Amino acid sequence: MDDPHRIRFGGFVLNRVRGCLEDRTGCERFLRPKSYRALEVLCERRGRLVSKDDLVREVWPDVFVSDDSLAHCVADIRRVLGPDGAKLLRTVPRRGYMLLDSEPNLASLVQRTSKLRMVRAGGLAAGLLLVAGSLWWATPRIAIEAAPDVTVSTMQQAESLLEARDWRRREDNERARRLLEQVVAEDPENPRALASLGLTYWLEVQHLAWGGGRREMERALELVERSLALGGSDRSHRLLAEMRLLAPFRELRSPVDALASARAAAAIDPGDADNMAVLAQALALTGRSKDAVGMIEQALRMSPSPPDWYRQVAGLSYLLAGEPARAAEKLGPLYGAGTFANARWWPGWLFAASLAHAGRIDEAAGVVKAAQGRRPEYSVSAVAQSFDGFADETGLALVLDGLRLAGMPG
Numbered sequence: 001m002d003d004p005h006r007i008r009f010g011g012f013v014l015n016r017v018r019g020c021l022e023d024r025t026g027c028e029r030f031l032r033p034k035s036y037r038a039l040e041v042l043c044e045r046r047g048r049l050v051s052k053d054d055l056v057r058e059v060w061p062d063v064f065v066s067d068d069s070l071a072h073c074v075a076d077i078r079r080v081l082g083p084d085g086a087k088l089l090r091t092v093p094r095r096g097y098m099l100l101d102s103e104p105n106l107a108s109l110v111q112r113t114s115k116l117r118m119v120r121a122g123g124l125a126a127g128l129l130l131v132a133g134s135l136w137w138a139t140p141r142i143a144i145e146a147a148p149d150v151t152v153s154t155m156q157q158a159e160s161l162l163e164a165r166d167w168r169r170r171e172d173n174e175r176a177r178r179l180l181e182q183v184v185a186e187d188p189e190n191p192r193a194l195a196s197l198g199l200t201y202w203l204e205v206q207h208l209a210w211g212g213g214r215r216e217m218e219r220a221l222e223l224v225e226r227s228l229a230l231g232g233s234d235r236s237h238r239l240l241a242e243m244r245l246l247a248p249f250r251e252l253r254s255p256v257d258a259l260a261s262a263r264a265a266a267a268i269d270p271g272d273a274d275n276m277a278v279l280a281q282a283l284a285l286t287g288r289s290k291d292a293v294g295m296i297e298q299a300l301r302m303s304p305s306p307p308d309w310y311r312q313v314a315g316l317s318y319l320l321a322g323e324p325a326r327a328a329e330k331l332g333p334l335y336g337a338g339t340f341a342n343a344r345w346w347p348g349w350l351f352a353a354s355l356a357h358a359g360r361i362d363e364a365a366g367v368v369k370a371a372q373g374r375r376p377e378y379s380v381s382a383v384a385q386s387f388d389g390f391a392d393e394t395g396l397a398l399v400l401d402g403l404r405l406a407g408m409p410g
Contacts, residue, residue, distance in 0.1 A: 007043040009101035010088045012081065014043045021080060034059055034069075035076035042077075042089070042099035051096040068222065074229035079260055083267030091231040094189060154179050159196055167207040173200050191232040195239055198223030202243055217247055237265035238278045245282055246389040255286045255391035266295075273302040273310075281313045287392035289320035308334055312347050319350060320395040324357035324402075335367065345375060349383055353402025364406035379410030 007014040011024040021029045021039065031039065041058045042050055056070055074097060078085030090098045158179040161172040177200040183193040201220035204212025221243055227236040238261070245258035262282040265275040280296035283289070296314045300306050315331035318324070331351040348371060355364035377383045380400050390396040404410075 007046075009043060009046055009099060010081075012088075014040060016040070029080040031080055032073075032076055035073040038070070038073040039077050039099075042097060046099040046101055049092055049096050049098050055096065068226070071226045071229040075225040078228055079257060079264075082260065083264050085264065089231075091189070091191075091229070154183050155193060155196070158183070162196060162199055162203075165203060165206075167209060170207070170210050173203050173210075176200055189230050191227040191230040191236060194223045194227040194230070195232055195236040198227065199239060202239065205248065206246075214249055217243075217249060217252055221247075221252065234265040234268035234272060234275055237261045237268065238275055241265065241278050241282055245285060248388050253389060253391075255282075255389070258282050258389075259286055271302070273299040273306070276302065277310050277313055280317060284313065284317045284320055284395070285389050285391055287395060289317055289392075289395065292317040293321050293323075312350070315347065315350055315354060319354050319357070319402075320392070320398060324354045327354035328358050328360070345371075345386065348375075349387075349403065350399065352406050352408075353399045356402040356405035357398075361405060361407075364402070368403065368406045368408050380404055380408050381410045383408070 005016045007016070012029075013022045015022050018028075019036065021031055021036070023029055037059045038055055041055060052067065052070060056065060059073065060069070074089065074091075078089055081088055088100050090100060092098060158176040161169075161176040161179075164172070166172075177197065180193050180197040180200065183190060184197060187193065198220045201212065201216045201223065204210050204216040205220065206212075221240075224232070224236055224240050224243065228240065241258045241261035243258075244252075244254045244261065247253045259282045262275075262279040265272075266279045269275055276295050276299035280292045280299060283295060284292035292313075296310065296317050299310055300314065303310065311330045311334055315327045315334075317327075318330060319327035328351065331347050331354055334347040335351050348367060352364045352367040352371075355361075355367065372378070377386055380403050383403060384396065384400055387396060387399070390399075
């Protein structure tokens, strides 16, 4: 007999007596009050579609709120569910949400809901769907999130422009944003387009020369969290991890959320080297450098031509794990005339610290000297302020001690 006070689903228990969510080990997963209430409503109706209007009425009775408030709650729920979030809490575009448990018959409801919605379109479309019915059953997620061919083509153009993430290509970023805004205007619940649009704002913030500030940072977070609320992929988790880890505004950073999102991305697709690299970065910056080394080495093995930021994460991980010589080996190829002239200051400071801790003091001093006139930081304490996202105080102290060894004051 079901216990109304303890609702079980997918290895979790909603403990209504204590008012909390517990995982399979009995540990509590923190949820904000409104997110808890939204999950409670979904649990009460698990296996059934719950409309957005119904959820809003239950969670915010007699109060007017925007769809964004509900999207934040759904994103919060998926965050605490971790890698299971996208599978257990499904989005049915333009209709609502459905919470599943581990029973196969409930999972099939999502497929049937999506299939019925499209069959009702009638005519030729219905006939085509019947011919392709086996594909719906085999890949329900693709069925729910499928986009028109024109949208796919526009998405591909935009994402090819974003791929490089190069600070010199601001025009590409702006073109990609215009394309993605078209997609979102036509399909406001497209999780992939929302995540990519969020990336365009995140790049504005990351590349200081582009002038992005708090408004762009908040917009980036809003779009990626909406993507996750709509069932976004491992890429959406990866982007959120990056943002929550490295946001230049302290109140928008959350190392705990960043690590949870990075773990979720890696669990959803462990075959994606980017997921492994972002998880390594999150581990390194939150005091888990030994684990970070194993993760970034795995990412490097998976990628025959790794991007420069993999080497930066590797250098950071080796340095914090007590292997400065290996750190210098990874960071050395990244160092050059432009290191302190644009957004690439992290590898410069890390390289100097690695050289110093490896006993190569003169070379380290040369790197520090090269920063003069190119960076606004003239003391160790000023450099400390530039390391956004360094949540591990011990690790940060190690880097700063290396700069002191290299002759930097303060």
